[in-house]
Amino acid sequence: MSEENLLAERFQAQRPGLRAVAYRMLGSLAEAEDAVQETWLKLDRTDVSQVRNLEAWLTTVIGRICLDMLRSRASRREDPLPEQDGPVRLPDPVVTGTARPGPEQEMMITDSVGIALMIVLETLSPAERLAFVLHDMFDVPYDDIAPVLGRTTVSTRQLASRARRRVQSAVPAADTDLTRKRDAVSAFLTASRNGDFQALMTILDPDVIARSDGGTLVPSITRRGAADVASQAITFARFAADARLVLVNGTPGVVSFTHNQPTSVMSFTIHNGRITRLDILTDPDRLTTLHLTA
DSSP: OOHHHHHHHHHHHHHHHHHHHHHHHHSOHHHHHHHHHHHHHHHHTSOOTTOSOHHHHHHHHHHHHHHHHHHHHHHHTOSOOTTSSSSOOOOOOOEEOSSOOOHHHHHHHTTTOOHHHHHHHTTSOHHHHHHHIIIIIHOOOHHHHHHHHTSOHHHHHHHHHHHHHHHHHHSOOOOOOHHHHHHHHHHHHHHHHHTOHHHHHHHEEEEEEEEEEOTTTSOOEEEESHHHHHHHHHHHHHHOSEEEEEEETTEEEEEEEETTEEEEEEEEEEETTEEEEEEEEOOHHHHHHTTOOO
């Protein structure tokens, strides 16, 4: 095998892990794939004969690429802050069947990388996000992260610590039992289909928040309180001819279809058996890129 083919083979072995890094950094599956491809181009143009640990080298390279992409995104101000009402931009969901995800999908969503956590990551500065993702999620030493950020090791450690505190304080509390979560989502789906307002009020937390990302074509909506969310769930269920239980970033969720076309992906946060938060992607353009099938 030629050296070029051997290098390509080694890169392919690292591709799932690199895509997982990029997804956590960017919250976009398409941009994550772009970052992975740019990493390969960087590798292909570099003499790595002196690189002792190719995995670590590739991780820092894709970290730098993602950092540049985040900074470019911030300079264009294209995404609203996730904690604000009004327009909502949700990260891309990783949707799988209710069976165990495949190895590459599982790597994308390991470490409980749910939609709620991904939304909180969007509130971090690009430097904070890089320090937190690489160190806390992928065990990259601060000494290796610091050169990417152009900071000292001490400063990088402080960045990660600040990001960690923000993540821990902002990620909503959630049940961890998969069966309990599936039961709650199933109850929500059944009550919505049946138009059972009282059953929805039982499964929804009184202070539940539901937010939808409709992209540029469908208005984004934030609803607060069980009564408002229950009414909207019943209304929406009437327009969805088919709704399926799935896993959204490894936790029970729902995909709805109309005429075999996906109309929404719903991610749930469940605490003490009640739904405290719904994050709903209804953007038709982004739903198409997820290749969902009824």
